[in-house]
Structures are given as C-alpha cells and as structure tokens.
Amino acid sequence: MAKIVIVDDEREILEPLQEMLEGENHTIRAFDDPIRALDYFKTQNADLAILDIKMPGMDGYELLRNIRAFKPNLPIIFLSSKQEEQDQIIGFTLGADDFIGKPFSKHLLTLRVKSVLRRHEAAVPALAEKIDVGPLSIDTTRHLVSWNGSDIQLTVTECLMLIALADRQGTIRKRDQLMDAAYDGNVYVADRTIDSHIRNIRSKFKEADAAADPIGTVHGLGYKLVIS
Numbered sequence: 001m002a003k004i005v006i007v008d009d010e011r012e013i014l015e016p017l018q019e020m021l022e023g024e025n026h027t028i029r030a031f032d033d034p035i036r037a038l039d040y041f042k043t044q045n046a047d048l049a050i051l052d053i054k055m056p057g058m059d060g061y062e063l064l065r066n067i068r069a070f071k072p073n074l075p076i077i078f079l080s081s082k083q084e085e086q087d088q089i090i091g092f093t094l095g096a097d098d099f100i101g102k103p104f105s106k107h108l109l110t111l112r113v114k115s116v117l118r119r120h121e122a123a124v125p126a127l128a129e130k131i132d133v134g135p136l137s138i139d140t141t142r143h144l145v146s147w148n149g150s151d152i153q154l155t156v157t158e159c160l161m162l163i164a165l166a167d168r169q170g171t172i173r174k175r176d177q178l179m180d181a182a183y184d185g186n187v188y189v190a191d192r193t194i195d196s197h198i199r200n201i202r203s204k205f206k207e208a209d210a211a212a213d214p215i216g217t218v219h220g221l222g223y224k225l226v227i228s
Contacts (some may be wrong), residue, residue: 001025003045003119007037007063008052008079013102017050017079019202020106021113034058041067046074048117053080053087064094073143076122077112079104085192092196093203095155115183131166134227136214150208156199157182161194165215165225174222181199198223198224 008014018030020108029046031037036056047108049067053060055057055142062075078091081102088099097116100109123209131138143159145152154162164181165173173181175194183189198215205212216226 001027002047002113003027003029004048004050004113005037005040005046005124006030006050007034007055007060008032008050009034009055010052013079020109024110024113025074034060034063036119038063038066039072041074047120048077048113050077050079050113053078053091061090061094062168064091064096068095068153068157073120074117075116075156077116078211082171086134089196094202095158095200097155097157108128119160119182131163133166133169133225136166136225136227138163138217147208147212147214152204152208154201154204158197158204161197162201162215165223168171169227172218172221 001024004021006014006017006021006028008017009032014030014032017026023026029040029044031040034051035057038058050065051060055063058066058195060078067074067076076096077098077100078096079100080087090173091099097119100112120165129139129141131140137146138144138159140163143154143156143164145154145159160182161178164178175191178194179189183221202213202215205214214227215227216224218224
C-alpha cells in the first residue's frame with residue numbers, strides 16, 4: 001500500500017489518524033513537529049502527505065510551500081479545523097489536492113486518501129502519451145507540463161484538468177466534467193473548488209510567461225483551451 005506522512009502537532013489527532021491508516025495497510029510516518037517533518041521530506045520519499053494547517057513554528061501552508069520546492073508532484077491533503085472558504089482557496093492555490101475538516105470520520109478520511117492516491121497513480125486512459133498544442137506540451141503518463149520549453153509545476157489534480165481541456169482543444173468543459181476528469185467518482189467537490197484549481201493553473205502559466213493565457217472562461221458554461 002502507500003507510504004503516507006502525517007504532520008499534526010495535536011497528538012490526540014495524530015495517533016488515532018495513524019492507527020486508522022495503518023489499519024488500511026498503509027505505511028505511516030507521523031510527526032508532531034513540522035520542522036522535523038520538513039527535514040524528513042528533504043531526504044525521504046512518500047506517496048502522500050496529510051498536513052494540519054494550524055501548527056506552531058511553521059503552519060501547514062508554509063510547510064507545503066517548502067515541500068513543493070523539491071517535491072512538486074507529491075499529493076497533499078490538508079487536515080484542519082478551519083472551515084472557511086478562504087482557507088480552502090488558499091490551500092488549493094498552494095497546490096493541495098484535497099481538504100478535510102476536523103472532526104472527520106474514518107470512512108470519509110479513507111475514501112479521500114484512496115481517491116487522491118488513485119488519481120496520482122492512474123495513467124490517463126484513451127489518451128496519447130503526449131499532447132502538443134502550440135507552445136503547450138503535456139506528457140499524460142508522467143503528468144509533466146511545459147510551455148515554450150519551460151516546465152510548469154502542476155499538481156496531479158491540476159494536470160488532469162488541463163489534460164481534459166487539451167484533449168479536445170476548443171471544446172467547452174463544464175465544471176462537473178473537469179471534476180470527473182480529476183476526481184474519483186466517490187468524491188464531490190464544489191464549483192468554487194474547480195474554479196480555484198483553474199485560477200492556480202493560470203497563475204502558474206503566468207509565472208513562466210506573463211503573456212500565457214491558455215484557458216478561457218465561457219461564462220455560465222465552463223472552460224476551454226484557447227491556444228491558437
């Protein structure tokens with residue numbers, strides 16, 4: 001099964017969470033100190049990280065930023081008592097793949113973990129291994145994206161959405177179609193979550209090329225690739 005790293009300064013959350021996931025036959029490495037966890041990530045591999053947001057010394061957002069510097073494709077789930085929409089938008093913008101609020105049920109947690117791992121590991125069916133549209137290039141099996149030769153570091157969720165748009169250039173993709181492309185069928189996400197992922201993709205392209213604007217919004221319908 002998967003190797004999962006959990007980081008949460010509350011032992012009363014950390015230990016039961018570890019037991020739950022070990023019960024699903026995952027290998028767990030648990031940390032109550034985000035700084036020690038970051039040192040671990042620098043030298044060790046993992047299949048998934050579950051990060052609390054509110055932690056002393058380094059919050060989950062800062063920890064994620066640091067992890068992304070050397071593990072850009074590591075799937076991340078945020079675990080937090082914060083329920084505000086803005087907190088979730090920040091998390092998704094930073095590259096999180098999912099967001100689970102405390103308190104959580106074992107059933108929900110295990111479903112979300114399985115879903116994120118499945119999306120990360122699965123090859124994209126019925127697609128060419130590589131999609132080239134103008135300056136955009138996507139390796140669909142390795143989830144690698146470049147623009148005019150510059151690498152764009154997308155999360156797996158973001159990459160799957162972009163593949164869905166690029167596979168049929170110019171075709172409008174509704175939000176629920178993008179959700180189906182990027183999320184497991186057992187998971188429902190709100191429209192604003194899809195919008196947040198799209199904003200994040202656009203921002204990453206802008207970082208590589210200020211003139212890059214590959215995704216167009218079709219108001220009331222969804223999104224489409226607009227590369228000429």
